[in-house]
Amino acid sequence: MNSRVIKVNPYFDAAIILEDGVNIDVSGEDGDCAFDMTEATVTLVLAGITSLKSGSGRAGIEAPAGSTLTKTSIEGSGSEAGTLNVSGGSGGAGIGGADGEITILGGTVSPEAGADIGGGSESLPGDSTLRRYLKGVSHLFRGGRRE
Secondary structure, eight states, rough: OOOOEEETTTTOEEEEETTTTTTHHHHHSTTOOSEOOOOOEEEEEEEEEEEOOOTTOOSEEEEOOOEEEEEEEETTTOOOOOOEEEETTTTOOOOSSSOOOOEEEEEEEEEEEESSEEEEOOOOTTEEEEEOTTTTTTEOOOOOOOO
Protein backbone atom coordinates (compact mmCIF):
# COMPACT_ATOMS: atom_id res chain seq x y z
CA MET A 1 0.00 0.00 0.00
CA ASN A 2 1.30 3.42 -0.94
CA SER A 3 1.70 5.73 2.07
CA ARG A 4 0.75 8.80 0.01
CA VAL A 5 -2.97 8.21 -0.33
CA ILE A 6 -6.08 9.61 1.35
CA LYS A 7 -8.14 7.11 3.32
CA VAL A 8 -11.21 8.21 5.27
CA ASN A 9 -12.33 5.77 7.94
CA PRO A 10 -15.71 4.09 7.40
CA TYR A 11 -18.69 5.86 9.04
CA PHE A 12 -16.61 9.03 9.46
CA ASP A 13 -18.11 12.41 8.50
CA ALA A 14 -15.33 14.68 7.22
CA ALA A 15 -14.71 17.96 5.45
CA ILE A 16 -11.44 17.81 3.53
CA ILE A 17 -9.82 20.85 1.92
CA LEU A 18 -7.22 20.09 -0.74
CA GLU A 19 -4.83 22.94 -1.55
CA ASP A 20 -3.58 23.70 -5.05
CA GLY A 21 -1.09 21.20 -6.46
CA VAL A 22 -2.19 18.02 -4.69
CA ASN A 23 -1.09 15.16 -6.95
CA ILE A 24 -1.53 11.56 -5.83
CA ASP A 25 -0.56 8.99 -8.44
CA VAL A 26 -0.65 5.33 -7.46
CA SER A 27 -1.59 4.20 -10.96
CA GLY A 28 1.44 1.90 -11.06
CA GLU A 29 0.30 0.01 -7.96
CA ASP A 30 -2.36 -2.66 -8.56
CA GLY A 31 -5.22 -2.29 -6.08
CA ASP A 32 -4.09 1.01 -4.56
CA CYS A 33 -6.64 3.82 -4.35
CA ALA A 34 -5.67 7.51 -4.37
CA PHE A 35 -8.74 8.56 -2.33
CA ASP A 36 -10.71 5.86 -0.51
CA MET A 37 -13.84 6.97 1.32
CA THR A 38 -15.68 3.64 1.55
CA GLU A 39 -18.78 4.00 3.77
CA ALA A 40 -17.81 7.55 4.79
CA THR A 41 -19.44 10.93 4.25
CA VAL A 42 -17.06 13.47 2.77
CA THR A 43 -17.35 17.10 1.70
CA LEU A 44 -14.39 17.65 -0.59
CA VAL A 45 -13.43 21.32 -1.00
CA LEU A 46 -10.90 22.17 -3.72
CA ALA A 47 -8.77 25.29 -3.54
CA GLY A 48 -6.87 24.71 -6.78
CA ILE A 49 -5.95 21.88 -9.12
CA THR A 50 -6.03 18.36 -7.65
CA SER A 51 -5.03 15.20 -9.53
CA LEU A 52 -5.87 11.71 -8.25
CA LYS A 53 -4.89 8.51 -10.10
CA SER A 54 -5.56 5.03 -8.72
CA GLY A 55 -4.21 1.59 -9.52
CA SER A 56 -5.85 -1.27 -11.36
CA GLY A 57 -9.38 -2.15 -10.28
CA ARG A 58 -9.89 0.96 -8.13
CA ALA A 59 -11.74 4.22 -8.67
CA GLY A 60 -9.80 7.49 -8.49
CA ILE A 61 -12.17 8.41 -5.66
CA GLU A 62 -13.68 5.23 -4.25
CA ALA A 63 -17.25 6.01 -3.14
CA PRO A 64 -19.24 2.74 -3.19
CA ALA A 65 -22.52 1.86 -1.45
CA GLY A 66 -22.85 3.58 1.91
CA SER A 67 -20.64 6.49 0.82
CA THR A 68 -21.69 10.08 0.27
CA LEU A 69 -19.40 12.50 -1.59
CA THR A 70 -20.13 16.20 -2.00
CA LYS A 71 -17.56 18.09 -4.08
CA THR A 72 -17.47 21.87 -4.04
CA SER A 73 -15.17 24.84 -4.57
CA ILE A 74 -13.34 26.92 -1.97
CA GLU A 75 -15.29 29.85 -3.45
CA GLY A 76 -18.65 28.18 -2.76
CA SER A 77 -21.35 26.30 -4.61
CA GLY A 78 -21.70 27.18 -8.28
CA SER A 79 -18.16 28.53 -8.60
CA GLU A 80 -15.90 27.08 -11.29
CA ALA A 81 -12.81 27.49 -9.08
CA GLY A 82 -11.19 24.24 -7.98
CA THR A 83 -10.34 21.54 -10.53
CA LEU A 84 -10.46 17.79 -9.90
CA ASN A 85 -8.66 15.58 -12.42
CA VAL A 86 -9.42 12.01 -11.40
CA SER A 87 -8.55 8.68 -13.02
CA GLY A 88 -9.44 5.17 -12.02
CA GLY A 89 -7.12 2.30 -12.82
CA SER A 90 -7.96 -0.37 -15.36
CA GLY A 91 -11.56 -1.44 -14.66
CA GLY A 92 -12.16 1.38 -12.17
CA ALA A 93 -14.35 4.48 -12.35
CA GLY A 94 -13.01 8.03 -12.13
CA ILE A 95 -15.38 8.61 -9.19
CA GLY A 96 -17.53 5.82 -7.83
CA GLY A 97 -17.52 2.17 -6.98
CA ALA A 98 -21.19 1.21 -7.08
CA ASP A 99 -24.27 2.77 -5.51
CA GLY A 100 -22.46 5.65 -3.79
CA GLU A 101 -24.14 9.07 -3.66
CA ILE A 102 -22.19 11.78 -5.48
CA THR A 103 -23.12 15.47 -5.53
CA ILE A 104 -21.13 18.09 -7.44
CA LEU A 105 -21.83 21.65 -6.32
CA GLY A 106 -18.91 23.60 -7.74
CA GLY A 107 -15.60 23.55 -9.53
CA THR A 108 -14.44 21.63 -12.58
CA VAL A 109 -14.50 17.84 -12.66
CA SER A 110 -12.59 15.87 -15.28
CA PRO A 111 -12.88 12.13 -14.64
CA GLU A 112 -11.19 9.68 -16.96
CA ALA A 113 -11.77 5.93 -16.70
CA GLY A 114 -13.90 3.00 -17.87
CA ALA A 115 -16.88 4.75 -16.27
CA ASP A 116 -16.28 8.43 -15.57
CA ILE A 117 -18.71 8.50 -12.64
CA GLY A 118 -20.21 5.18 -11.70
CA GLY A 119 -19.23 1.64 -10.99
CA GLY A 120 -16.30 0.95 -13.35
CA SER A 121 -16.02 -1.06 -16.54
CA GLU A 122 -18.12 -3.96 -15.28
CA SER A 123 -20.98 -1.85 -13.95
CA LEU A 124 -24.40 -1.31 -15.38
CA PRO A 125 -25.75 2.19 -16.00
CA GLY A 126 -27.20 3.69 -12.86
CA ASP A 127 -24.94 1.84 -10.42
CA SER A 128 -24.06 5.14 -8.74
CA THR A 129 -26.29 8.11 -8.14
CA LEU A 130 -25.09 11.43 -9.49
CA ARG A 131 -27.48 13.76 -7.72
CA ARG A 132 -27.20 17.01 -9.62
CA TYR A 133 -25.17 19.63 -11.40
CA LEU A 134 -25.89 23.19 -10.42
CA LYS A 135 -25.41 26.27 -12.61
CA GLY A 136 -21.81 27.36 -12.86
CA VAL A 137 -20.32 23.89 -12.58
CA SER A 138 -17.91 23.05 -15.35
CA HIS A 139 -17.50 19.39 -16.21
CA LEU A 140 -15.91 17.19 -18.83
CA PHE A 141 -17.07 13.60 -19.28
CA ARG A 142 -15.71 11.21 -21.82
CA GLY A 143 -18.32 8.49 -21.28
CA GLY A 144 -17.71 4.92 -20.22
CA ARG A 145 -18.88 1.70 -21.77
CA ARG A 146 -19.51 -1.82 -20.65
CA GLU A 147 -17.62 -4.51 -22.55
